[in-house]
Structure formats: C-alpha cells, structure tokens
Amino acid sequence: MTGLDYLWQALTPLNVLLALAGVVAGTVIGSLPGLTATMAVAVLVPITFSMEPASALILMGAIYTGAIYGGAYAAILLNTPGTPSAIATTFDGYPMAKRGDGDLAITLACVSSVVGGLIGAAFLLGLAPPLAEVALAFGPVEYFWLAVFGLTLISALSEGNLLKGLIGACFGLLLACIGVAEISADIRFTFGSQVLLGGIETVSALIGLYCIPVMIDLVATPDRHLKVTQQPRGFRLKEALAISWLGKFNLIRSSVIGTLVGILPGAGGSIAGLVAYSEARRSSKRSAFFGKGEPEGVQATESANNATVGGGFIPTLVLGIPGTPPDAVILGALLIQGVRTGPSLFTENGAIVYTFIYGLILATVLMLPAGLVIGRYAYKSIITVPKAILVPTVAFMTMIGTYAIRNSISDVVIMIVLGVVGWFLNRFGFSPSPIVLGLILGRIAEQGFVQAWTIGAATEDLTGMFFGRPISLVIILFTLISLFYPLIRKHWATTGGTANAG
Amino acid sequence: MQVESKSRSDLAGTVTAVVFILMACLALWDTTSMTDSDSYVFPRAIAAAMIVFCILLIAYNFIKRPADEAAGGTGSASTPRRVGLVAAMLGASLVMPWVGFLLSGFCAFGAIMLFAMYDPWTGRRRIVFPVAGLAIVLGFYTLFSKVLLVPLPVGVWFR
Amino acid sequence: MDILRKIGATTVVAAMSLAAIAMISGVPTAQAFPDKPVNYIIPFGPGGESDITARHQQSFFKEKFGQDLVIAYKPGGGGAVGWSQLNGMIGDGYTMMGINLPHIVVKPLQKDVGFKTEDITGVYMFHYTPDAIVVNASSDIKSLQDLVDYAKANPGKLTMSGSGKGTANHLAQVRFDKMAGVKTTYVAFKGTGKAVAALLGDQVKAEWGYTSVGAKHEGKVRMLAVAMEQRHPKFPDVPTFKELGFDLVSGAYRGIAVPKSTPEDVRVKLSEMIGEINADPEFRKRMENDGMALLDVGYKDLNAFVAEQAKAYEEAAREAGVIK
Known part of the structure; x- marks a missing residue:
C-alpha cells in the first residue's frame, strides 16, 4: 500500500468529524430529488478556503459520496433518480418498495454503496496514474460507440414492444438537441422561445419523467403509496448481508465496471450504472426477474455508482481533467488554494492526496452506520406519512429541487410538462426509460460523432476512424453481444433444454 | 384514457406515432435554419429514424391484431x-x-x-x-x- | 403529532448538518455600501473558469468590503439564459452578473436569445485568459513556425481541438488561419477540459487553448505562442503572436454587469470596488499563477472597449459560419 503513513494524518479527530458530517449531509442532500452533490459541494467552496487542503477535500469527497448513496432513497421509494447514475436503481428498487421490501432495498443499497465506494477508492489509491491513461485513450469515436452501447439497453428495457422503445429513444434524442448545441453553439428547436433556450436539463427531466407520473397516479386513488407489511423489521441487515454475500461476484464486477467507466470524463458517471446493470442482468441466472424487483439489480447499480466516485477522481487528480460535475467543483476549489493537480501531485504533494484518499475511505466506511440509520428513517417517514401530506411534500420538493439546479423557473415548468407527457406516453406503452436514455446518451453520442467525423474527414480516414481503433472495436463487440444475447440465450435454451428461467 | 382498458387495439399508440411523426417533421423543418453541418446532421438523422420507426409501428398496429396489453389498471381512479x-x-x-x-x-x-x-x-x-x-x-x-x-x-x- | 415531529425533524436535521459546516462568520461593518451580502451570478455551471475567477475575487471582496460575495449559478444556453434575465433583476447594486466576451457579442447575432449586446450594462472588465496554441509535450512540432509549415504542407489535415464554437478559441483559429494563410481543422469540444484531454490523448495534433492550459498542465503540454500584447509573466519563454508577426491579441474576456435599473452612482461604486480588488498584489499574483492576464477596463471605458472587440469578433464569426 502506498502512502500508508498518511493514514494517521487522515484520522485526526477533525477529519473524522468532517467525514462523518459530510457523509450525513451528503446522504440527506442526495435523498432530496433535485439537490445534487455538485450544488452541495459548490456551497462549501468558500468555507474550504480557510481549511487545510486535505481536510477540505475530505469534507467535499464525503459529501459527494454520501450524496450518491442518498440518491438511492428517492430512486427506491419514489421512483425518482436524483442523478443519472441512479436511473437503473429505480428499475428494481421501486418494484421492491412497491411490494413492501423498501427497507431491504435501502439496506442493500447501503451495503452495495459501501462496497462500491471502497473498491473505487482502492483503485484510486493504488492505480490512479496508469488508469488515468485510459481516460486519454478514449477519443471522440470511443465516446460515440460507448453511447451507442448504452442505447442498446433500450432493447432490454422495452420488452414487449421494441418499436415503442426505439421511438421513445428518438424522442429523447431529439429532446437532447433542444437549446444551444453544446459544441456547435447553434440554437436548435427553441422556436424563438426563451423557455427552451437553456435546453432540457437532465436531472429535471429525470424528476419529471419518473416522479410526476407516480404522483399523478398516487393522487388518483386512496391506496397507500407502498405496501406495508405488518411489523417493523429493523434494518434487515442480516438479510441484506446474506444477499450481498451471495451476490459478491455481482458486487465486485459492478464496482470494477463503475470505477473503470467512471474514469471517463463527462460520460462515465451517467453510463456506469447502466452498463453495470445490463452486465448483471446478462450474466445473472435470474435475469428474467430483472425489472420486477430483483435485489441483484439494486446491488449492481448502487455499487457501480459509488465506485464512480473513486473512478472520477482519477482523471481529476492525475490529469486535472474533472471526471464528473462535482469533481469539477472540487478541482476548482483546489486550484484556488494553489494546489496543482497532475502526476506530480501524487509524488510531491503526497500528503494531500493520500490523506484525502484515506479520508474518502473513512467516509465510505462511516456511510454504513450513517446510511443505515438515515435510510431507515427515510423509509419509515415515507410509509407512515399520510397521503395528504406525502403528495404535496413530494410535489413541493420536485419543484424547489428542480428550480435549484439552475435557478430557473423554466426548468420547473419543463419538468411538470414532461411529467404529464411521460404519464400519457407510459399509458400508451412508451416507457420513460428509453426517453431518458436518449436524452442522456444523445448528447454524448452527438458530440462524439461530430468530433470523430471532423477528425476522420480531415485525416481522410473515416472508416479507420469509426471501425479501425482497437478500443472502439471492443465496444462494438460488446454492443453486438448485448443486442443479440437474448437470441443466443433463447437458442441455447431450446437446444440445451436446461435453462428454465421463469 | 379511461376508454382503453383491456384488449385495446392500440389506437393510442397509433395516434401517438402520428403525433411523433408531426413532431419529427417540425424538427426537420427547424434544421433548415441551421448553417453549420455539425448542428443539423445528428438531429436530421434522428428525426428521420423516428419517422421510420413510427411508420413501422403504425403498419404493425394495422397488420397485427395486438394481443391484450394490460394498461395500468384504472379502476376507480379519479x-x-x-x-x-x-x-x-x-x-x-x-x-x-x-x-x-x-x-x-x-x-x-x-x-x-x-x-x-x-x-x-x-x-x-x-x-x-x-x-x-x-x-x-x-x-x-x-x-x-x-x-x-x-x-x-x-x-x-x-x- | 408524530408525523409533524418527524417531518419537522427531517428538515431540521438537514438544515443543521449543513449549517454546522456552513458556518461563516459574518461580521457586518458599518459602511454605506455594501451593507449586506452581494449576489454574484455566474451564467455558467460551477467549476469552470468563470467560476474560478469569481472565487478568487470572493475572498478579497470580503476582506476589503466586509460583506460576503455570494456566488450563484444560472447556467444554460451558453450563458444566454442568465444574460437575458439580467435586466429583470433588482438594480440596487446587490445583484451583479459575470459577462464574457465574445459570448455577449456572438450569441445575439446568431438568433434571438432574449438580449442584445447593448442591453448589457457592464461595469468592469477585469481580466482575460489569452488564447494560446498548445501542443503535446511529446509532439515534434516545436515552434509556431513548425506548426505553420506542417499546416502548409498538409492543408486541412492539422486538427486542432478547442472549446466550443463561436468562442474565443474558435474565432482565434479563424483569424490566425487567415493571417498565416493556412487551413486547419477545428474540432470543437465541450469545454476546455475535454479539449485538453483530446490533446493529451493525441486525438488531435494541437489545441487552441488558453494560457491557463499551460499553467494547469505544466510539463505535459508546450505552448507555442500566446495572443497577448506582451509575454505572460508566468511564461517568459513563450513568444507572443505579435513577436512572430501575427497581429493577434485575443482571449476570453470576463467582466461584471449589473441590471439596467442600477443607479449611476452604484455602478461607479461597484466599478471602483472591482478595480480595487484587481489592484491587490496578492490577487494579481494568484490570477497570474493560474495563467490569466489582468485587465482594467472601468465603467466609463467599457462600452468603447466592447464595441472595438465586437468588430473583430463579428467579422471572424461571419467567416467561421457561426453567424449568417
């Protein structure tokens, strides 16, 4: 282990306190839809001016990691992913909560997040400089294929009607184009409207498409929001640990996927959870239960998205290129303090980096008790609060949360309208997930495509650009496997006659 | 929406597809105001794909009598x-x-x-x-x- | 009552855990203006260069004027969302917004974005980040001459990454190509970070970046020339374009604007205050260390300055096809 002597520096009472406070605050913030880690970290920047750089980093890192875990609450209990990285948590978490296993899902999410966070931090600790090179090896065309790979998930998500899934994805891809184009700076699809000028903000779209339909249906009947089983059952930690032990390969694989994909600046955070989910589903014996409340699905996304925290810090600290939006804020805070990032940070400024990494590990460990207690509290609140309070509270939260992302009322209006559109579409058989996938991956795909095309055309080698690069070919291979795997599986099932998955 | 409960002949899907086609056409029309090929290549391709998928869906709905698609049970919803x-x-x-x-x-x-x-x-x-x-x-x-x-x-x- | 307590407690816990760490000691001093915190809106997301420079100002503002400078973000539309709402805000001097050139010139020329360049009441342009051509440290392009030679020998094949289109990077590329009589291919990325990543990963041959890229990635990149009047104090060995015979002085200029309804005396006062921060030697040192260049264009001279820059931008933007 490198820099073990810094472990004790990380364990000063102040740092332990900061890590705990950060994790608690982060978890609470992350659980409120619309309140993002980016925002929480940005609010803290001025306070960190007067702190030691390492302590400041620990605080911000703790908030960040807590917020990623906290996002699981809203995803599980309200079907509302607070960040793109929690989208896949809703697929199985919400069905689990619906059938009365919300407490188990939350505890499971907590255990998975801790495992994912620790594995991510371990990579950051041991392999950061070489792994940062991976981020550089990813050129525009790789991002393009990665986005395409993500889009193939649509085929898995829209069982029953692939056409509707594809149409939904196109709708999402078109929504992504609204506003000022991110690289060409052209103003598209606003039709002269100031409301649309800023484009569709991803998190507000997530809140609209996932949460508003739940609210609309919740208000229409007197039924309880979630099924409640007889007695309170404690944390159900034993049960969760048993499931985690059984799913240990899933946890480790998802965490490694989360770390590696998380290294990719910009795209990593949102895609990691989806990739881990689809891989878990593909390799699981219980793949038929995915999407219907399968604990393995929650494990996969929750471990992957917390692993992206460590993964995202790799390019941030080694290259000075932020992996995720919260990383960008943290990097900015470091720059202001006069800390220069780069490979030399690990050798010359080891005190800062290693103290921080150990602090991050400490925060992740502290997340287990803190997360269990807060999660239990969140679950109990959601199931005991009467509907006449729950619905307006959640509705109000979605509004203030959406507003706060960009301090924009237009975003709130867009969020509500998208919610209504999503509710209708869902009734007509167009589920929200392909739309959201299109919205998120559309931007990545478009940028990658345009840049790769520009470079390919300039060097007069378009074919080589799109089909001649090794990493691209691997991603294309994965895409094909993911597309045709259901067919292959079916083929095996009929010829072998052994597989008997529900 | 209350109308189509069970064994609906995906009329709503067909109508939605038509609406989406109109939307895609609107998008295509808007791309004509863009000067930079970086801006319009992608949205045009997507809008075209959307139109194709929608036409396929409409055709599919016409040809095949759809199986019972259970919509979210409406019941006594208000x-x-x-x-x-x-x-x-x-x-x-x-x-x-x-x-x-x-x-x-x-x-x-x-x-x-x-x-x-x-x-x-x-x-x-x-x-x-x-x-x-x-x-x-x-x-x-x-x-x-x-x-x-x-x-x-x-x-x-x-x- | 159980419910009430629970909900109350949830919010209290949330507020407290945050407040506990967010405790900033605010001791207001008796002063005419400002006597309460000043809101400073950045029309971009957190973590960008506009944010970082504002953060640099933040601590000096507090030190000099005894009030907090509260930074809030209003991103969207490449800044246009914020600027189009500026004049609807309260003009009492407690609300100001960051402005960026060439954005406030180019955006309104593209389409109707809800504001015109002349609607914006700037009070001070405080710095600019000069454009610079940057190559990977391992590149065999050692000087600007090498680059021009390569571009001449391989028209269009020299790929250069840069941040966005219609931006300082892009317009500098267009202007430089014209001056040098070469044709290079500009590859737009979302933000400087991604443009640098493309350079470091050898996805492109060179980058139209900023001096701040050279500061942030020292040792990994080589700057060939900077678009300044004189050499940057942090990089005494890097020549200016002017020295090499290209009349190019450009960059991303940043300043501060207020709502139109702000009274004249407050505008002047704010302008003086920002100037005072700019004059602080420690502030200058920090900014220059980040690769930025300071600039002092006060309230009185601002319009003339913007108008002068606007001409060059408009011409380049038209040439680049960013505006019709």
Missing part, C-alpha cells in the same frame, strides 16, 4: 384529482415570478393537500395537516435560501 395536482403545480410555477416562491409554494401545497386527501377531515387533522404543511414549506425554504444560498424568486409584487 381524473379530477390528477388534473388538479398538475394544475396546482403548473399554476404555482407560472405565477412564481410575480408572487414569489414562498407564497406560491404555500398555495400549491395547500391545494395539492386537498386533492390528495381521502380521509375525513377530523378536527385534529384540520389543525395538524395545515400546520405540518406550513412547517415543511418553511423548512425547505429556509434550507434552500438560507443554507444552500439558492436565490429563490422574490416576486415582482413584493419588491
């Missing part, structure tokens, strides 16, 4: 309450620039509480629920505007 929820949220966000965040938040909260109320208004609830609502709105308002320093709209009328 449409007025649904409309009320959306109207309250939308109304509050539209008047927010004028009346400010706090007031529109209180109004929306109160209105939605009424729409979501299924239990009888007993004397205790009459007091506890509004007070709880007040506390929640104020609590979040304080958290956002004072702690997280979010500049929530003040309202032109109250400047």
Whole structure:
C-alpha cells in the first residue's frame, strides 16, 4: 500500500468529524430529488478556503459520496433518480418498495454503496496514474460507440414492444438537441422561445419523467403509496448481508465496471450504472426477474455508482481533467488554494492526496452506520406519512429541487410538462426509460460523432476512424453481444433444454 | 384514457406515432435554419429514424391484431384529482415570478393537500395537516435560501 | 403529532448538518455600501473558469468590503439564459452578473436569445485568459513556425481541438488561419477540459487553448505562442503572436454587469470596488499563477472597449459560419 503513513494524518479527530458530517449531509442532500452533490459541494467552496487542503477535500469527497448513496432513497421509494447514475436503481428498487421490501432495498443499497465506494477508492489509491491513461485513450469515436452501447439497453428495457422503445429513444434524442448545441453553439428547436433556450436539463427531466407520473397516479386513488407489511423489521441487515454475500461476484464486477467507466470524463458517471446493470442482468441466472424487483439489480447499480466516485477522481487528480460535475467543483476549489493537480501531485504533494484518499475511505466506511440509520428513517417517514401530506411534500420538493439546479423557473415548468407527457406516453406503452436514455446518451453520442467525423474527414480516414481503433472495436463487440444475447440465450435454451428461467 | 382498458387495439399508440411523426417533421423543418453541418446532421438523422420507426409501428398496429396489453389498471381512479395536482403545480410555477416562491409554494401545497386527501377531515387533522404543511414549506425554504444560498424568486409584487 | 415531529425533524436535521459546516462568520461593518451580502451570478455551471475567477475575487471582496460575495449559478444556453434575465433583476447594486466576451457579442447575432449586446450594462472588465496554441509535450512540432509549415504542407489535415464554437478559441483559429494563410481543422469540444484531454490523448495534433492550459498542465503540454500584447509573466519563454508577426491579441474576456435599473452612482461604486480588488498584489499574483492576464477596463471605458472587440469578433464569426 502506498502512502500508508498518511493514514494517521487522515484520522485526526477533525477529519473524522468532517467525514462523518459530510457523509450525513451528503446522504440527506442526495435523498432530496433535485439537490445534487455538485450544488452541495459548490456551497462549501468558500468555507474550504480557510481549511487545510486535505481536510477540505475530505469534507467535499464525503459529501459527494454520501450524496450518491442518498440518491438511492428517492430512486427506491419514489421512483425518482436524483442523478443519472441512479436511473437503473429505480428499475428494481421501486418494484421492491412497491411490494413492501423498501427497507431491504435501502439496506442493500447501503451495503452495495459501501462496497462500491471502497473498491473505487482502492483503485484510486493504488492505480490512479496508469488508469488515468485510459481516460486519454478514449477519443471522440470511443465516446460515440460507448453511447451507442448504452442505447442498446433500450432493447432490454422495452420488452414487449421494441418499436415503442426505439421511438421513445428518438424522442429523447431529439429532446437532447433542444437549446444551444453544446459544441456547435447553434440554437436548435427553441422556436424563438426563451423557455427552451437553456435546453432540457437532465436531472429535471429525470424528476419529471419518473416522479410526476407516480404522483399523478398516487393522487388518483386512496391506496397507500407502498405496501406495508405488518411489523417493523429493523434494518434487515442480516438479510441484506446474506444477499450481498451471495451476490459478491455481482458486487465486485459492478464496482470494477463503475470505477473503470467512471474514469471517463463527462460520460462515465451517467453510463456506469447502466452498463453495470445490463452486465448483471446478462450474466445473472435470474435475469428474467430483472425489472420486477430483483435485489441483484439494486446491488449492481448502487455499487457501480459509488465506485464512480473513486473512478472520477482519477482523471481529476492525475490529469486535472474533472471526471464528473462535482469533481469539477472540487478541482476548482483546489486550484484556488494553489494546489496543482497532475502526476506530480501524487509524488510531491503526497500528503494531500493520500490523506484525502484515506479520508474518502473513512467516509465510505462511516456511510454504513450513517446510511443505515438515515435510510431507515427515510423509509419509515415515507410509509407512515399520510397521503395528504406525502403528495404535496413530494410535489413541493420536485419543484424547489428542480428550480435549484439552475435557478430557473423554466426548468420547473419543463419538468411538470414532461411529467404529464411521460404519464400519457407510459399509458400508451412508451416507457420513460428509453426517453431518458436518449436524452442522456444523445448528447454524448452527438458530440462524439461530430468530433470523430471532423477528425476522420480531415485525416481522410473515416472508416479507420469509426471501425479501425482497437478500443472502439471492443465496444462494438460488446454492443453486438448485448443486442443479440437474448437470441443466443433463447437458442441455447431450446437446444440445451436446461435453462428454465421463469 | 379511461376508454382503453383491456384488449385495446392500440389506437393510442397509433395516434401517438402520428403525433411523433408531426413532431419529427417540425424538427426537420427547424434544421433548415441551421448553417453549420455539425448542428443539423445528428438531429436530421434522428428525426428521420423516428419517422421510420413510427411508420413501422403504425403498419404493425394495422397488420397485427395486438394481443391484450394490460394498461395500468384504472379502476376507480379519479381524473379530477390528477388534473388538479398538475394544475396546482403548473399554476404555482407560472405565477412564481410575480408572487414569489414562498407564497406560491404555500398555495400549491395547500391545494395539492386537498386533492390528495381521502380521509375525513377530523378536527385534529384540520389543525395538524395545515400546520405540518406550513412547517415543511418553511423548512425547505429556509434550507434552500438560507443554507444552500439558492436565490429563490422574490416576486415582482413584493419588491 | 408524530408525523409533524418527524417531518419537522427531517428538515431540521438537514438544515443543521449543513449549517454546522456552513458556518461563516459574518461580521457586518458599518459602511454605506455594501451593507449586506452581494449576489454574484455566474451564467455558467460551477467549476469552470468563470467560476474560478469569481472565487478568487470572493475572498478579497470580503476582506476589503466586509460583506460576503455570494456566488450563484444560472447556467444554460451558453450563458444566454442568465444574460437575458439580467435586466429583470433588482438594480440596487446587490445583484451583479459575470459577462464574457465574445459570448455577449456572438450569441445575439446568431438568433434571438432574449438580449442584445447593448442591453448589457457592464461595469468592469477585469481580466482575460489569452488564447494560446498548445501542443503535446511529446509532439515534434516545436515552434509556431513548425506548426505553420506542417499546416502548409498538409492543408486541412492539422486538427486542432478547442472549446466550443463561436468562442474565443474558435474565432482565434479563424483569424490566425487567415493571417498565416493556412487551413486547419477545428474540432470543437465541450469545454476546455475535454479539449485538453483530446490533446493529451493525441486525438488531435494541437489545441487552441488558453494560457491557463499551460499553467494547469505544466510539463505535459508546450505552448507555442500566446495572443497577448506582451509575454505572460508566468511564461517568459513563450513568444507572443505579435513577436512572430501575427497581429493577434485575443482571449476570453470576463467582466461584471449589473441590471439596467442600477443607479449611476452604484455602478461607479461597484466599478471602483472591482478595480480595487484587481489592484491587490496578492490577487494579481494568484490570477497570474493560474495563467490569466489582468485587465482594467472601468465603467466609463467599457462600452468603447466592447464595441472595438465586437468588430473583430463579428467579422471572424461571419467567416467561421457561426453567424449568417
């Protein structure tokens, strides 16, 4: 282990306190839809001016990691992913909560997040400089294929009607184009409207498409929001640990996927959870239960998205290129303090980096008790609060949360309208997930495509650009496997006659 | 929406597809105002793909008698309450620039509480629920505007 | 009452855990203006260069004027969402917004974005980040001459990454190509970070970046020339374009604007205050260390300055096809 002597520096009472406070605050913030880690970290920047750089980093890192875990609450209990990285948590978490296993899902999410966070931090600790090179090896065309790979998930998500899934994805891809184009700076699809000028903000779209339909249906009947089983059952930690032990390969694989994909600046955070989910589903014996409340699905996304925290810090600290939006804020805070990032940070400024990494590990460990207690509290609140309070509270939260992302009322209006559109579409058989996938991956795909095309055309080698690069070919291979795997599986099932998955 | 419950002949899907085609055409028309090929290549390709998929869906719906697609069971669901929820949220966000965040938040909260109320208004609830609502709105308002320093709209009328 | 308590407690816990760490000691001093915190809106997301420079100002503002400078973000539309709402805000001197050139010139020329360049009441342009051509440290392009030679020998094949289109990077590329009589291919990325990543990963041959890229990635990149009047104090060995015979002085200029309704005396006062921060030697040192260049264009001279820059931008933007 490198820099073990810094472990004790990380364990000063102040740092332990900061890590705990950060994790608690982060978890609470992350659980409120619309309140993002980016925002929480940005609010803290001025306070960190007067702190030691390492302590400041620990605080911000703790908030960040807590917020990623906290996002699981809203995803599980309200079907509302607070960040793109929690989208896949809703697929199985919400069905689990619906059938009365919300407490188990939350505890499971907590255990998975801790495992994912620790594995991510371990990579950051041991392999950061070489792994940062991976981020550089990813050129525009790789991002393009990665986005395409993500889009193939649509085929898995829209069982029953692939056409509707594809149409939904196109709708999402078109929504992504609204506003000022991110690289060409052209103003598209606003039709002269100031409301649309800023484009569709991803998190507000997530809140609209996932949460508003739940609210609309919740208000229409007197039924309880979630099924409640007889007695309170404690944390159900034993049960969760048993499931985690059984799913240990899933946890480790998802965490490694989360770390590696998380290294990719910009795209990593949102895609990691989806990739881990689809891989878990593909390799699981219980793949038929995915999407219907399968604990393995929650494990996969929750471990992957917390692993992206460590993964995202790799390019941030080694290259000075932020992996995720919260990383960008943290990097900015470091720059202001006069800390220069780069490979030399690990050798010359080891005190800062290693103290921080150990602090991050400490925060992740502290997340287990803190997360269990807060999660239990969140679950109990959601199931005991009467509907006449729950619905307006959640509705109000979605509004203030959406507003706060960009301090924009237009975003709130867009969020509500998208919610209504999503509710209708869902009734007509167009589920929200392909739309959201299109919205998120559309931007990545478009940028990658345009840049790769520009470079390919300039060097007069378009074919080589799109089909001649090794990493691209691997991603294309994965895409094909993911597309045709259901067919292959079916083929095996009929010829072998052994597989008997529900 | 109440009409199509079971064994619907995906009419809604067909109609939606037509709407999406119109939307894609609108998008295609808008791309003609773009000068940079970087801006229009992608949206044009997507809009075209959307039209193709929609036509396929319409054709599919015509050719094949669709199997029973269970829509979300409507049962005795109340449409007025649904409309009320959306109207309250939308109304509050539209008047927010004028009346400010706090007031529109209180109004929306109160209105939605009424729409979501299924239990009888007993004397205790009459007091506890509004007070709880007040506390929640104020609590979040304080958290956002004072702690997280979010500049929530003040309202032109109250400047 | 159980419910009430729970909900109350949730918000209290949330507020407290944050407040506990967010405790900033605010001791207001008796002063005419400002006597309460000043809101400083950045029309971009957090973590960008506009944010970082504002953060640099933040601590000096507090030190000099005894009030907090509260930074809030209003991203969207490449800044246009914020600027189009600026004049609707309260003009009492407690609300100001960051402005960027060439954005405030180019955006309104593209389409109707809800504001015109002349609607914006700037009070001070305080710095600019000069454009610079950057190559990977391992590149065999050692000087600007090498680059021009390569571009001449391989028209269009020299790929250069840069941040966005219609930006300082892009317009500098267009202007430089014209001056040098070469044709290079500009590859737009979302933000400087991604443009640098493309350079470091050898996805492109060179980058139209900023001096701040050279500061942030010292040792990994080589700057060929900077678009300044004089050499940058942090990089005494890097020549200016002017020295090499290209009349190019450009960059991303940043300043501060206020709502139109702000009274004249407050505008002047704010302008003086920002100038005072700019004059602080420690502030200058920090900014220059980040690769930025300071600039002092006060309230009185601002319009003339913007108008002068606008001409060059408009011409380049038209040439680049960003505006019709």
